[in-house]
Amino acid sequence: MGKLTRRARAKADYLGFIGAREWPLAASGLGVVLGVVTILPSAVGVVLSVVALALGVATFTRDVRLLRRRWAGFEFTTIAAPFPTAELPPPPSYPQAEYLAVPARGTALVSAAIDRDLWTGRHTIAVAEEPYRLPPVLKATAPHVLPLRARGRLLFNGPIVGMRGDPLPATGARPAPIRLHRARFFDAVCSNELGTLRITRAGTGEEYDLRKAELTGTDGALRELSSSTLADFVGVSTVAFTTDGKLVTVRQSSLNAVSGLLLAPSGSGSLEPRDLRTPDGGTRRYLHTAVCAGMERELCEESGLRPPDVRGTKLTGFARWLERGAKPEFFGVTELAVGSAEVAARRPVSGERLYSAGLTLFDVDLAAVGAALAAGVPLSEALPARLWEDGSLPLLLALRAAAAWRVAEI
Known part of the structure; x- marks a missing residue:
């Protein structure tokens, strides 16, 4: 149980750190969920909820694309060479x-x-x-x-x-x-x-x-x-x-x-x-x-x-x-x-x-x-x-x- 708990905690720490910096995306996702949940049985309510849902989906889709574009905008390379001590004296x-x-x-x-x-x-x-x-x-x-x-x-x-x-x-x-x-x-x-x-x-x-x-x-x-x-x-x-x-x-x-x-x-x-x-x-x-x-x-x-x-x-x-x-x-x-x-x-x-x-x-x-x-x-x-x-x-x-x-x- 200890190993399972630590794995769950590691994942929670990771998602919490990322989520705190990408909260607009999370907010858009929440809007999509609320749009689905709030669909009312009345005709007017259905129309309004569908409109809200459509706007939420559009915003959420845009935010996802922007996020992927930002994350794809960086390239990471590992520096395998020894630390250049000759270039950086103590x-x-x-x-x-x-x-x-x-x-x-x-x-x-x-x-x-x-x-x-x-x-x-x-x-x-x-x-x-x-x-x-x-x-x-x-x-x-x-x-x-x-x-x-x-x-x-x-x-x-x-x-x-x-x-x-x-x-x-x-x-x-x-x-x-x-x-x-x-x-x-x-x-x-x-x-x-x-x-x-x-x-x-x-x-x-x-x-x-x-x-x-x-x-x-x-x-x-x-x-x-x-x-x-x-x-x-x-x-x-x-x-x-x-x-x-x-x-x-x-x-x-x-x-x-x-x-x-x-x-x-x-x-x-x-x-x-x-x-x-x-x-x-x-x-x-x-x-x-x-x-x-x-x-x-x-x-x-x-x-x-x-x-x-x-x-x-x-x-x-x-x-x-x-x-x-x-x-x-x-x-x-x-x-x-x-x-x-x-x-x-x-x-x-x-x-x-x-x-x-x-x-x-x-x-x-x-x-x-x-x-x-x-x-x-x-x-x-x-x-x-x-x-x-x-x-x-x-x-x-x-x-x-x-x-x-x-x-x-x-």
């Missing part, structure tokens, strides 16, 4: 920034200096009162983009949290609060997720490339999150280790919209408004407590673990995923209070079983991986072959950040 404000490209999975902007600063847990957060709104140019393309992205997938328009600030290291005084905003998942689908699409107007040949239009700043470099116009929904991923040292990974199903059939972190998803609240209903003040709460929530949902099974989570890293509109991603490492045998017997919560195909446990020595990376060994050689070959980009980045933190703690 923001100058990001210290020690570099691009990390993983074939067939994506490109991330990483910074060892930002990661080390996050270990201190000094960043506070401030949540905007107004929710995120799509800018006009993205709102105009939203009805065309969503059907394309929803094809063959289950997408839910759930609440998420976006980020309008950069977790940059600050010398001396405590850094300024990181600004967050509330949004919906379809806002992200119709903004950040355009990063791998080229949109062309069929009539004029005019092209819209998000990488040039939204990600490039006036200085020619990648825009900071503070000046972005996208939803920039916050990704949270953690790698959890059992009491006997096993790494827990989640095998993604084919229905997963981003990392289908790949190995994902122990818990991975998006920050949600509920993660900004403490268990007693208070407001979280610090960035690390909010994102770690989101990581542990995702961990429990996707693995079937319970909060008492989690000893604690440490925020270890940050990145921006270029192909997904340079959205922010945070990474952590979680210490569990249960062994591998107990974890292997768990199942994800009912709502996650559509996306998770089960758990796989690995032997991973974080200290050894961290030492290899510090010595200049590429990530592809520092990690076990199976993890490098089958791991999603969030899993690889989470292991990289956790390994660097582990070495620093020794």
